[in-house]
Amino acid sequence: MNSNLALPLPHKQVRQSSTAEIGDRIFVVGGKIVLLVLLGLAVLLPLLAIFWRGFSNDAGQGGGWVAAKELVTSENFHWLLGNSLKVSLSVAAIVVPLAYLFAYALQRTLIPGKGIWRGISLLPLMAPSMLPGIALVYLFGNQGMLRGLLSDNIYGFWGIVLGEVIYTFPHALMILLSALSLADARLFDAASSMGASPAKAFRSITWPATRQAVFAAFCLVFTLTITDFGVPVVVGGDYQVLALEAYKAVVGQQQFGRGALIGMVLLLPALFSFGVDAWLRRRQGDSMSGRAQVFKPLPSKWRDGCYLVIVLLICAALLLVFGMAVFSSLVKFWPYNLSLSFNHYQFNETAGGGWLAYSNSLKMALGTALIGSVLIFTGAYLMEKTRTQRGLNLTLRLLSFVPMAVPGLVLGLGYVFFFNLTGNPLHVLYGTMTLLIVCTIAHYLTTAQMTATTALRQLDAEFEAAALSLKAPLYRHYLRVTVPICLPALLDIVRYLFVSAMTTVSAAIFLYSPDTILAAVAVLNMDDAGNVGGAAAMSTLILFTSAGVSLLLAWASRGLLRRSQAWRQTAPGH
Amino acid sequence: MFKPMALAAAVLATFSLNAFAAKTELTVYTALEAEQLKSYKEAFEKANPDVEIKWVRDSTGIITAKLLAEKARPQADAVWGLAASSLAILDQQGMLQSYAPKDLGKIGANYRDAANPPAWVGMDVWAATICFNTVEAEKQGLTKPVSWQDLTKPEYKGKIVMPNPASSGTGFLDVSAWLQTFGEKQGWAYMDGLHQNIGQYVHSGSKPCKLAAAGEFPIGISFEYPAVQLKRQGAPLDIILPKEGLGWEIEATAVIKGTPHEEAAKKLADFSASAEAMDLYKENFAVLAQPGIAKPQTELPADYEQRLIKNDFAWASKNRDEILAEWRKRYDGKSEKVVAK
Numbered sequence: 001m002n003s004n005l006a007l008p009l010p011h012k013q014v015r016q017s018s019t020a021e022i023g024d025r026i027f028v029v030g031g032k033i034v035l036l037v038l039l040g041l042a043v044l045l046p047l048l049a050i051f052w053r054g055f056s057n058d059a060g061q062g063g064g065w066v067a068a069k070e071l072v073t074s075e076n077f078h079w080l081l082g083n084s085l086k087v088s089l090s091v092a093a094i095v096v097p098l099a100y101l102f103a104y105a106l107q108r109t110l111i112p113g114k115g116i117w118r119g120i121s122l123l124p125l126m127a128p129s130m131l132p133g134i135a136l137v138y139l140f141g142n143q144g145m146l147r148g149l150l151s152d153n154i155y156g157f158w159g160i161v162l163g164e165v166i167y168t169f170p171h172a173l174m175i176l177l178s179a180l181s182l183a184d185a186r187l188f189d190a191a192s193s194m195g196a197s198p199a200k201a202f203r204s205i206t207w208p209a210t211r212q213a214v215f216a217a218f219c220l221v222f223t224l225t226i227t228d229f230g231v232p233v234v235v236g237g238d239y240q241v242l243a244l245e246a247y248k249a250v251v252g253q254q255q256f257g258r259g260a261l262i263g264m265v266l267l268l269p270a271l272f273s274f275g276v277d278a279w280l281r282r283r284q285g286d287s288m289s290g291r292a293q294v295f296k297p298l299p300s301k302w303r304d305g306c307y308l309v310i311v312l313l314i315c316a317a318l319l320l321v322f323g324m325a326v327f328s329s330l331v332k333f334w335p336y337n338l339s340l341s342f343n344h345y346q347f348n349e350t351a352g353g354g355w356l357a358y359s360n361s362l363k364m365a366l367g368t369a370l371i372g373s374v375l376i377f378t379g380a381y382l383m384e385k386t387r388t389q390r391g392l393n394l395t396l397r398l399l400s401f402v403p404m405a406v407p408g409l410v411l412g413l414g415y416v417f418f419f420n421l422t423g424n425p426l427h428v429l430y431g432t433m434t435l436l437i438v439c440t441i442a443h444y445l446t447t448a449q450m451t452a453t454t455a456l457r458q459l460d461a462e463f464e465a466a467a468l469s470l471k472a473p474l475y476r477h478y479l480r481v482t483v484p485i486c487l488p489a490l491l492d493i494v495r496y497l498f499v500s501a502m503t504t505v506s507a508a509i510f511l512y513s514p515d516t517i518l519a520a521v522a523v524l525n526m527d528d529a530g531n532v533g534g535a536a537a538m539s540t541l542i543l544f545t546s547a548g549v550s551l552l553l554a555w556a557s558r559g560l561l562r563r564s565q566a567w568r569q570t571a572p573g574h
Numbered sequence: 575m576f577k578p579m580a581l582a583a584a585v586l587a588t589f590s591l592n593a594f595a596a597k598t599e600l601t602v603y604t605a606l607e608a609e610q611l612k613s614y615k616e617a618f619e620k621a622n623p624d625v626e627i628k629w630v631r632d633s634t635g636i637i638t639a640k641l642l643a644e645k646a647r648p649q650a651d652a653v654w655g656l657a658a659s660s661l662a663i664l665d666q667q668g669m670l671q672s673y674a675p676k677d678l679g680k681i682g683a684n685y686r687d688a689a690n691p692p693a694w695v696g697m698d699v700w701a702a703t704i705c706f707n708t709v710e711a712e713k714q715g716l717t718k719p720v721s722w723q724d725l726t727k728p729e730y731k732g733k734i735v736m737p738n739p740a741s742s743g744t745g746f747l748d749v750s751a752w753l754q755t756f757g758e759k760q761g762w763a764y765m766d767g768l769h770q771n772i773g774q775y776v777h778s779g780s781k782p783c784k785l786a787a788a789g790e791f792p793i794g795i796s797f798e799y800p801a802v803q804l805k806r807q808g809a810p811l812d813i814i815l816p817k818e819g820l821g822w823e824i825e826a827t828a829v830i831k832g833t834p835h836e837e838a839a840k841k842l843a844d845f846s847a848s849a850e851a852m853d854l855y856k857e858n859f860a861v862l863a864q865p866g867i868a869k870p871q872t873e874l875p876a877d878y879e880q881r882l883i884k885n886d887f888a889w890a891s892k893n894r895d896e897i898l899a900e901w902r903k904r905y906d907g908k909s910e911k912v913v914a915k
Contacts, residue, residue: 076906143789155774237774252636252741254643334788336709336810348612422647514630528633529608530781530800532788 020473027475028382032392035379039399041426042442046414047406050267053417054260062249063257071261081265084242087157088225088269091164092218095172098165099217100210102314103176105307108183108206108297112308120315123322125170126546128503128520131539132166133159133234134532135325143335145324155237163231166321168224169314172217179213180206183295198303212280219273227266227407230505234527242266243409250413250510260417263410274405322543329537344537353517353525358541361519364436365501372441372448373493377486380452381478385464404446408506415439416510431513439507444500448493455489456482488557495553499546597626598838603641605634605743606655606825607780607799610858614654617854618845625838633778634660634743641830645669650830652839654846657743658687658694658824659750662891665693671829673840675847677864685824685863694828695847696863698855701822701882702748703798704814705783710792722752722816725793726767734771735782736795740898740906743823744779744797749901750890751821751883762904769905787811799858802873813873819883824863 057064062071071077102121106114124132139146140154147153154162183206191201229243236244242262250259330340347354379400383393403411419430429435459482467477483490505520512521519542526535606614608631615627630650632640638660641650645667653661664670665687674691685696704725706718716733719725725734737745753761773791776782782794783801787809801813827846829839845851852867861879862868870876890897 137790141790238772248741252639254639256643333808336789337808514628528777528781530776530778530784532784 024474031382042438046418049418050260050414061257062255080242084226088222090161091225092221095221096218099172101310103180105311107180109304109307111304117311122170127543129167129230130234130523132163133231134536135321138328156239159235160232164225168221172221175217179210184292185295223270227409263413267410270405326540329540344533353522357517357522358519365498367437368440368501369494369498372497376448377452384456400449408443412507412510433516440501455486491553491557502546600651600838601628603630603650603653604655605637622841633741635741648830651833651835652842653828658826659891661694671831673829675844677847680864682865694826696824696826698859699861700797701820703801705786705794705801706812707786707789707792709810710789722818730771732773734793735774735785735791737779738775741777742779747821747823822882
């Protein structure tokens with residue numbers, strides 16, 4: 001960046017190479033140090049602040065060792081913890097098998113319309129977690145359309161479980177899809193030539209290769225459920241869970257210490273599953289060898305028919321829920337006047353935050369997507385493609401894995417504690433859009449970084465060697481060669497960050513101010529005020545925005561692939 | 575980021591000769607209904623073009639907790655529309671700047687802080703109401719309740735929603751009124767009975783009435799403003815004023831001590847007590863702090879004001895913490911167990 005500041009040197013050639021060298025040094029070392037500082041401020045210190053806050057006993061904050069002991073031994077806490085565990089285990093036990101069947105159908109059978117089913121299955125990612133809850137109220141609440149199908153109303157345990165099943169389904173599905181995408185056809189050939197039944201082949205080939213992913217999916221669903229308060233707040237009724245209690249303690253009663261303590265409890269399952277998952281991964285190692293042949297399923301009417309029915313049922317359920325949310329946002333006065341209107345979209349007349357919230361969300365999502373993708377992709381590049389400062393690389397890699405194990409709710413609490421500290425010069429950021437963007441990038445960092453790393457690892461290190469021998473500065477190589485080649489992956493990161501920022505509520509709920517209120521937060525506020533129609537309308541708007549942007553980026557990515565990425569098709573093995 | 579800017583704006587406003595008057599940004603905490611904010615803000619800014627209101631709105635309990643939590647470093651400049659019992663707590667903590675607004679003389683003696691100058695000045699009164707869905711009542715064969723005691727009848731099991739008093743001012747005024755009218759022991763016994771029939775405790779005071787209007791739960795313990803509004807929109811509601819009397823609260827205004835925008839905050843307090851502001855309030859409320867302005871609301875009976883109970887605010891705000899702790903212990907997060915007993 002500041003490469004022009006190099007001192008003028010007598011020989012032209014020497015000067016050229018040294019400018020490049022200084023430029024590179026600034027790019028590589030400077031870039032890494034900037035990343036380190038950012039990760040420290042955006043990830044590490046806020047997390048430390050939780051522990052500090054949880055164990056400091058300021059009056060009226062509900063923190064400290066005594067309060068911790070009281071909390072953990074109280075009957076109320078046991079009740080909340082028991083509820084949280086029951087809900088999360090039930091959700092994981094329901095979602096993982098369903099997602100496995102769905103993923104199996106998409107990867108290992110020949111059912112028609114795979115693209116459509118995949119698209120529908122991703123719908124829950126496009127809306128805040130309150131949306132399934134709202135739709136369930138309209139379906140199975142006391143005035144719900146399908147109320148007659150249930151003996152009791154939806155509020156409580158089953159409402160939360162059903163809502164979370166819908167919300168977490170695509171998360172589990174994505175892990176299982178990628179696990180099931182890898183299979184060595186030679187193993188199946190060998191199995192069938194030895195006379196093994198398909199069931200036996202599944203038990204001895206497919207299951208061992210995917211059980212780690214099943215565990216990972218189980219853990220992810222468990223963690224997402226136990227830390228989500230969007231669904232419980234809408235359909236929980238009086239069935240309360242820990243995540244909701246943390247939210248109420250901080251937002252409702254301003255008891256930051258108590259919130260921090262519950263936050264720490266919620267961090268435990270995430271840390272535990274993260275540790276076990278990493279351990280399993282190391283034990284399993286690489287199962288696919290370079291000589292593997294890609295498995296292509298053979299046609300089988302009976303099998304494909306069964307799987308098509310399963311996929312259709314799941315997609316129908318998802319469409320019913322999302323269709324209901326859209327429909328309810330258009331109904332004038334549920335349930336007595338079912339004529340359609342856009343009344344609920346007149347946000348400025350009602351509580352919440354109105355159109356300001358929606359435009360803030362757009363700004364936040366754009367900022368997160370653009371700034372985040374540049375930072376994350378450049379960071380991944382520096383970590384993957386430079387051989388100097390190994391210690392720094394390792395530290396950066398470790399730090400960027402931390403957010404994976406930290407639920408948004410806990411991260412958001414950490415931000416409140418850290419950035420609201422008296423004497424912290426960064427306090428000026430509190431309540432600003434900047435902080436919301438920083439927090440959202442940090443929250444979704446790991447997944448985006450993994451996408452970037454995977455794409456970068458596909459590129460041969462020879463590229464960098466060639467650049468070096470041509471004495472071309474690395475940053476120029478990065479901008480002119482690496483970025484264009486990896487554009488599809490980069491667009492994927494942009495899409496992921498945009499959609500996540502549009503829908504997130506877990507961390508943002510603690511960080512917004514009246515000027516920076518977000519659409520997903522407005523959904524929550526409107527539902528709280530009893531304006532369920534407005535909440536449905538705002539959720540619908542978020543859904544369509546996320547889906548629209550995703551489609552647009554997918555289309556752009558496909559166009560790019562066709563034009564500039566033609567080499568990919570000719571490359572063997574792709 | 576906007577804080578230093580606001581400060582700069584304030585400095586500018588103080589020193590400028592009104593020629594290029596920069597607007598003072600006044601951070602106002604409120605628990606008013608969201609639908610009311612727009613017209614109140616517009617009217618105030620029209621009367622005071624040099625001041626701009628920045629709202630922070632939430633339920634009574636939450637705004638109170640927020641103000642108390644920020645005691646060391648207040649973020650609010652003024653409070654416009656918060657329960658008087660909450661403001662009394664802030665006053666006990668020394669957080670309010672006493673100020674006599676210009677029209678203080680016209681404010682009814684019951685509707686202001688007794689001290690001189692007062693720490694808070696009332697705007698209007700809101701009171702407990704039962705919202706009763708007539709369509710659902712017919713469908714489900716429910717008789718119309720006429721008293722608070724009626725609500726404990728077994729026929730209403732799971733059919734009633736009420737606001738959680740910890741977060742909602744309306745919820746708290748209900749609990750405080752039951753304890754005052756029935757006596758403490760009978761009051762809690764009454765709530766034990768009522769608890770058996772509660773379908774849900776919710777976050778805000780208006781939500782029960784909205785849920786009742788939509789038939790989600792046929793009976794909502796709420797207050798008269800959403801009831802009247804929803805009825806005007808055509809919801810099939812009966813507005814029931816229980817015969818034992820109505821718990822009520824004063825919605826009031828105060829200046830936060832130490833605000834850098836004291837002048838602007840006082841202008842707000844002046845405006846809030848003026849006849850002009852009462853004209854705004856009367857659209858939403860039947861009882862106002864300035865007597866003689868209110869217009870009767872056709873949805874409410876003529877003797878509405880006489881149905882309010884004799885309310886001891888000093889007692890309510892002094893015991894608020896204990897009452898809420900007891901309520902939480904009995905009903906919050908243990909609903910299943912109590913039902914099982």
